[in-house]
Amino acid sequence: MSTAAYDVVIVGAGIVGAACADEFTRRGMRVLVLDRDFVGSGATAAGMGHIVVMDDSEAQFALTRYSQQLWKSLRPQLPDDCEYEQCGTIWVAADEEELEEVRRKHAYYSQRGVPVTVLDPQALRQLEPNLRDGLSGGLLVEEDIVLYPPCAARFLMERARKCGAQIRLGVTVTHLGQGFVRLSDGAEITAGIVVNAAGAWAAELTGGIEVKKRKGHLVITDRYAGFLRHQLLELGYLKSAHSVASDSVAFNVQPRRTGQILIGSSRQYGAEHREVDQQILRRMLRRAQEYVPGLGALSAVRTWTGFRATTPDKLPLIGPSTGDKSLFLATGHEGLGITTSLATARILVDAITGAKPEILIEPYLPSRAAKESVHA
Amino acid sequence: MSRDSESRFDVLVIGGGPAGIAAAVRAAECGVRVGIVDDNPALGGQIWRTGLGNAHSDDAKRKMWSSRLPPEVMAFYGTRVFDQAAAGKLLAEDADGVRELCYANLVLATGARERFLPFPGWTLPNVMGAGGLQAMVKCGLPIRGKRVVIAGTGPLLLAVAAYLQKQGAEIAFICEPAGLVRYPGKISEGLRLKKALAGIPLATKCWPVAAHGAQALESVTISRAGKKENVSCDCLACGFHLVPNTELQALLGCRITGGYVQVDEFQQTSVSRIFCAGEPTGIGGVESALVEGEIAGLAAAGQAARARQLFGKRRKTRRFTTILDQAFRLRPELKHLPSAETIVCRCEDVSYSRLQEQQSWRAAKLHTRCGMGLCQGRICGPATEFLFGWKQDSVRPPIFPARVASMG
Numbered sequence: 001m002s003t004a005a006y007d008v009v010i011v012g013a014g015i016v017g018a019a020c021a022d023e024f025t026r027r028g029m030r031v032l033v034l035d036r037d038f039v040g041s042g043a044t045a046a047g048m049g050h051i052v053v054m055d056d057s058e059a060q061f062a063l064t065r066y067s068q069q070l071w072k073s074l075r076p077q078l079p080d081d082c083e084y085e086q087c088g089t090i091w092v093a094a095d096e097e098e099l100e101e102v103r104r105k106h107a108y109y110s111q112r113g114v115p116v117t118v119l120d121p122q123a124l125r126q127l128e129p130n131l132r133d134g135l136s137g138g139l140l141v142e143e144d145i146v147l148y149p150p151c152a153a154r155f156l157m158e159r160a161r162k163c164g165a166q167i168r169l170g171v172t173v174t175h176l177g178q179g180f181v182r183l184s185d186g187a188e189i190t191a192g193i194v195v196n197a198a199g200a201w202a203a204e205l206t207g208g209i210e211v212k213k214r215k216g217h218l219v220i221t222d223r224y225a226g227f228l229r230h231q232l233l234e235l236g237y238l239k240s241a242h243s244v245a246s247d248s249v250a251f252n253v254q255p256r257r258t259g260q261i262l263i264g265s266s267r268q269y270g271a272e273h274r275e276v277d278q279q280i281l282r283r284m285l286r287r288a289q290e291y292v293p294g295l296g297a298l299s300a301v302r303t304w305t306g307f308r309a310t311t312p313d314k315l316p317l318i319g320p321s322t323g324d325k326s327l328f329l330a331t332g333h334e335g336l337g338i339t340t341s342l343a344t345a346r347i348l349v350d351a352i353t354g355a356k357p358e359i360l361i362e363p364y365l366p367s368r369a370a371k372e373s374v375h376a
Numbered sequence: 377m378s379r380d381s382e383s384r385f386d387v388l389v390i391g392g393g394p395a396g397i398a399a400a401v402r403a404a405e406c407g408v409r410v411g412i413v414d415d416n417p418a419l420g421g422q423i424w425r426t427g428l429g430n431a432h433s434d435d436a437k438r439k440m441w442s443s444r445l446p447p448e449v450m451a452f453y454g455t456r457v458f459d460q461a462a463a464g465k466l467l468a469e470d471a472d473g474v475r476e477l478c479y480a481n482l483v484l485a486t487g488a489r490e491r492f493l494p495f496p497g498w499t500l501p502n503v504m505g506a507g508g509l510q511a512m513v514k515c516g517l518p519i520r521g522k523r524v525v526i527a528g529t530g531p532l533l534l535a536v537a538a539y540l541q542k543q544g545a546e547i548a549f550i551c552e553p554a555g556l557v558r559y560p561g562k563i564s565e566g567l568r569l570k571k572a573l574a575g576i577p578l579a580t581k582c583w584p585v586a587a588h589g590a591q592a593l594e595s596v597t598i599s600r601a602g603k604k605e606n607v608s609c610d611c612l613a614c615g616f617h618l619v620p621n622t623e624l625q626a627l628l629g630c631r632i633t634g635g636y637v638q639v640d641e642f643q644q645t646s647v648s649r650i651f652c653a654g655e656p657t658g659i660g661g662v663e664s665a666l667v668e669g670e671i672a673g674l675a676a677a678g679q680a681a682r683a684r685q686l687f688g689k690r691r692k693t694r695r696f697t698t699i700l701d702q703a704f705r706l707r708p709e710l711k712h713l714p715s716a717e718t719i720v721c722r723c724e725d726v727s728y729s730r731l732q733e734q735q736s737w738r739a740a741k742l743h744t745r746c747g748m749g750l751c752q753g754r755i756c757g758p759a760t761e762f763l764f765g766w767k768q769d770s771v772r773p774p775i776f777p778a779r780v781a782s783m784g
Contacts, residue, residue, distance in 0.1 A: 038739040045742045150742040169735065222750060222777060263780070276772055278461060285784020296781030301750060303772055303783075 004190040006032045006166075009181050011173050011205065012197035013037075014044040015149055015338050016330050018156035019345035020195055025163040027349055032189065033157070033165060034181065036172045040153035042199050043337055046306020048218065048254050048262055049152070050231055051145035051339045052089055055108050059315055059363030064336060065114065066359050067343030071145060074342070081151040083257040089144035090119065090128065090230045092251070092291065093136040098235040102139045115142045130227060130294045146231060146254055149338045173198075176205050177327045193352065195328045196321075200307040202331035209317060209366065211332045213307040215271040217281050218264050222299040225259035234291065247271075249284040251291045261298065263288050265335075267308075276303050310334045318344050318364035319351055328352070329366050383450065385411040387676045388466070388479035390457055390624060393421020394441065394662050395654030396485035398669030399676070401444045403483070406677035410449045411477065413468060415456040415776075419445075421487055422507060423662055434662060441666070452477075457624060459773035459783070467782070474782035481649045481676035484625055484637070485669055488655035490530070490615035491758050493706075494720045494728065495713035497587030497596075498614070506536040506613040513543055520544030522610040525596050527551045527584045529704045530617040531661060538572040540613070547573070548609050551582035551598050553707045585713060587612055599709075617704040619758045620656040626771035642675035642683055643668055651676050659704075660697035667693055711763055720763070721756040723749020728763075737766035750777060 008024045010017045013035035024031045035041070051071050055061045071084075078084050093099040102118060109116040119138040124131060127140070161167055175182040180190045196202050200213040234251040252265040266284045271277065281303060289296050311317060311332040321327040330344050343359070350357040362368075387403040389396045392414030400412045412419070424438040445451075455470040457477070466477045490505040497503065504512070506526060513519045524545045526537045529552060541547050550573070582600040587593055595608040622632055631638045631646035637656045639645055645652050653668035654660075660668075667690045674683035714720065716729035724745040734740035737747070737760060746760070747753030752775075753768070760766050774783060 038735055038743075040742065041739070154743055219780070219783070221780065274770075278459075282784050285780055289780065289784060296779060296784075298780050299750075299777040300774060300780050300783055301752060301777045302748070303774070 004179065004192045006030045006189065006191045008032070008193045008195060009034065009176075009189055009191035010195045010197050011035075011176050011181065012042075012199060012202075012331075013039045013153070013157060013167065013169065014042050014197065014199050015040060015153045015156070015341040016199070016333060016344055017195070017197035018153040018160070019341040020197055020330055020348060021160035021165050021167075022156040023345035023349045025160045025165045027353055031160065031165040032191070033160070033167045034171050034173055034183075035167075035169050038169050039157045039167075040150035042201075043306050043308055044149045044153050046216065046218065046304060047149055047335070047338055048252070048264060049147045049149040049338050050089070050254060051147060052231070052336070053109070053114055053141060053144065054336065054339075055105065056314060057363075060336075061108075061112065062359045063316075063340045063343050063364065065112070066346075067340045068143065068145065070342035070346065071147075071339075072143070077155075078147070078152065079155055081148065082155060083146070083148040083151070085146045085257050086143065087146050087255060088230045089141040090124070090232050091139040091141070091235050092124070092131065092232055093138055093235050095136055099136045101235045102137060105139050109141065116140065117142070128228060128230060128232065130292050131232070132291060132293055135291075140230070144231060146256070147338070148256075152338070173205060177321075177324045179326045191326070193326055193328060195330055195348070197330045199331055199333075199337070200309040202309060202317075202329065206321060206327065206329065208323070209321070209329065209331075210312050211309050211317065212269065213272060214310040214334065215266070215268040215277075215305055215307055216264065216335070217266040217276065217284055217303065217305050218262060219281070219285065219300050219303045220256075221261045221263070221295075222301055223259035224261060224298055227259075227294070227298070228253060228255040228261060228292070230255070232291070247280055249280065249287045251287050253288055253292065253295070261295070263295065263300075274305050276305060308334045309337070313368075316340065316344060316364055317366045318348050319361055319366055322367050383411060383475065384478040385409050385450075385480070387411075387481045387483060387673065388477055389413070389483045389485060389673070390466075391421065391485035391487055391654070392416070392419035392451070393423060393485060393487045393654065393665065394437075395487075395665035395669035395672070396421070396483070397441050397445060398666045399483040399485055399651075399653055399673030400449050401441060402670045402673035403677040404446050404449050406674065406679050408677045411452065411479075412445075412449055413452045413455050413457060413477065415454065417454050419451065419453075422489075422511075437662070437666070456776045456778070458776045458778040460628060469778050469782045474779075481651065482628075483643075483651045483653060483669070483672045483676050484628075484630075484645075484656065485652070485654045485665070485672075486621040486624055486656055488618040488620045488659060489754065490532075491617055491619045491762075492614070492755055493616045493710055493713060493759055493762065494718050495584055495586060496715050496718050497589070497593075499719050499722055500587050500589050501592040502589075502610060503587050503593055503612045503614060506530070506532050506615040509611065509613040510536045510539055513540065519611070521546065523548045523608065524611040524613060525549045525551070525584070525598075525607055525609045527582075527596070527598065527612060527614045528616045529553050529706070530615055531659075531700055531704070532615065532618075533613075534569045534573065536613055537576070538569050541573065541576070545611075547576045549598070549607050550576060550578040551584065551600065552578070552580050553583040553710065554580065554703055554705075583707070583710060583713075584612065584614060616706060616710065618655065618659050620659065622656050623771050623775040625650075625652060625656060627773065627775055641687065642680060643672035644675065649676075658694070658697045659700055660693055661700065664690070664693035664697055706762060714763070720759060721746040721749065723751055723756075726756075731760065731764065734764075737761075738769050740766070741769065752777070
């Protein structure tokens with residue numbers, strides 16, 4: 001390791017790459033970060049910035065909850081433009097079946113120490129008067145957070161830079177692994193460890209990993225302070241948005257600190273172009289208006305798309321790659337990259353330095369993929 | 377707010393200024409079904425509706441062209457095209473709802489807007505665009521007895537000065553950064569304006585460096601032949617030439633080079649059956665817009681031979697376009713007007729110093745929120761392009777803010 005130019009080269013300056021750069025430098029390692037564009041220019045720029053605890057699986061819960069706690073402890077240091085707000089999430093139940101899911105979720109979160117409150121229709125209405133009539137209730141998850149991801153990524157990267165990390169932007173990596181990185185101009189940079197944090201493009205740099213692009217759309221409105229107070233999601237989200245087979249939309253809206261409303265969400269496989277897809281956008285906006293009819297009268301100022309890095313089992317790939325001892329992965333975070341970036345960096349660096357981790361890395365190890373694909 | 381109101385046209389014209397009106401008139405003459413859409417409550421465009429052209433000849437032209445618009449042409453006022461639903465189908469919004477406008481041929485006559493460049497104090501109340509101030513005076517803003525400084529560059533400034541003076545304003549000073557103040561190319565027009573503005577202090581190689589005032593504008597510091605002087609005033613009318621509106625063209629995939637929409641001899645863009653006329657093809661003023669509009673309207677209606685007859689006339693007006701371009705080129709000194717604290721993006725309050733750290737327009741948008749406000753970067757985009765050389769982002773729908781219900 002001592003002959004290499006850097007201890008660690010991280011490819012990708014999104015929120016995950018930034019968190020890793022911050023963590024590695026804090027442990028005294030010589031770090032270089034490379035990105036073909038600028039800090040937070042990929043999925044980090046496109047995402048909602050919803051720091052949310054999720055319970056699709058125990059492993060997902062552990063990672064999201066741990067990471068949320070890390071965000072909370074980081075809060076005092078985050079600059080104002082990160083727009084950190086602990087606005088909480090309300091999972092909205094539209095019918096009795098979804099109310100059952102509210103109760104299950106309530107039990108699950110409560111048992112694990114996450115503060116949650118079941119809302120009856122009146123309580124729901126009181127908290128969010130712009131939701132439509134006739135909903136069955138909801139679950140308030142009080143500690144969920146909203147922030148502005150590009151600035152959070154920049155903060156982490158700046159902190160790493162101040163501790164000695166080097167950052168080269170606007171450079172394209174054509175090869176990584178076997179202890180070095182090659183740039184498009186042919187230059188090679190050696191490193192003891194190479195981290196692939198290239199998000200949805202990770203598979204283009206590391207063959208054999210199952211990371212695919214999953215396209216999403218978002219719409220943002222003009223400023224309407226107080227129109228919504230919590231991040232609102234439908235519970236059908238679990239049924240519809242995670243279906244792997246087809247394009248889907250779900251009601252998922254967020255009040256920004258500016259008073260703007262961010263309207264999501266959509267998920268599409270196999271769509272590689274960045275253009276806004278009229279059909280899916282329309283479906284997404286109609287779904288949102290079904291829940292919040294008043295959204296229709298608000299002025300939308302901008303739409304955009306982005307690509308999530310998805311894996312077959314919906315868990316990220318964190319840890320050593322299967323074939324190359326010097327190559328580590330930190331990708332495949334799907335829609336939870338902002339949430340889980342800090343925990344990803346912690347457990348990755350813990351694993352590399354031999355420190356005792358707060359949560360086990362095993363469920364996220366890239367080596368699990370071989371086993372998983374047997375069941376898939 | 378339903379989408380059931382759908383209309384079909386052989387020739388659909390977007391923009392109701394001189395180019396759009398001329399296109400609609402000539403297309404309608406060919407007996408095809410024509411529609412014209414404008415986001416203002418009346419046709420005329422910035423230039424005619426606000427009386428910016430000002431000259432009697434312009435007024436006559438406006439009346440003549442407007443009277444030629446037959447009643448069969450369906451006009452949509454207060455209507456904004458914000459997206460395309462599919463090829464050949466635009467989505468537009470008015471106060472009542474959303475509308476699908478279907479076309480076989482499309483003429484884009486979307487005009488231009490003023491370019492603003494930031495300098496200390498430019499966001500103070502009563503610092504306005506030259507065209508904007510004239511439009512406000514036309515709408516009833518009292519100007520009589522007010523001291524007005526006119527500054528910047530572009531074909532509108534002298535006309536605005538003459539108009540404001542006629543409305544009783546005291547023109548305190550006209551400063552022009554270009555080496556020669558003239559109304560390029562048009563001698564009679566130039567003489568008329570010169571005569572109208574006789575006695576008003578007018579300087580070249582001169583530009584505003586700062587505007588001052590506690591609550592609103594009180595005075596302007598100008599740089600004149602390398603020296604700074606202070607001029608007290610109530611109003612500063614200030615614009616730095618014009619920026620073509622090309623967002624719709626970009627959304628529809630028309631090729632844009634150097635900021636202008638590329639067209640062939642029939643004013644057809646790189647996209648078949650989509651034509652473009654007027655300022656988006658090059659800032660050329662009313663004469664140029666009219667003849668381009670005529671050609672586009674005829675060609676869109678399938679009358680290529682008749683369109684061809686106007687090529688000679690267009691050639692003459694294009695000379696004027698080139699002169700304008702050269703005369704009103706922005707001086708490099710204007711890049712150094714903002715101080716660290718000067719706001720560049722008014723919608724999101726982003727200062728110059730924050731932008732200096734950024735490497736691209738997109739990076740600036742995401743890290744500082746510059747260009748993320750209601751104007752969608754229409755003001756700060758061209759300013760940062762000049763200040764930092766940043767290329768604009770891709771255009772995405774909605775190209776104007778639109779109601780969520782109209783989009784979904």
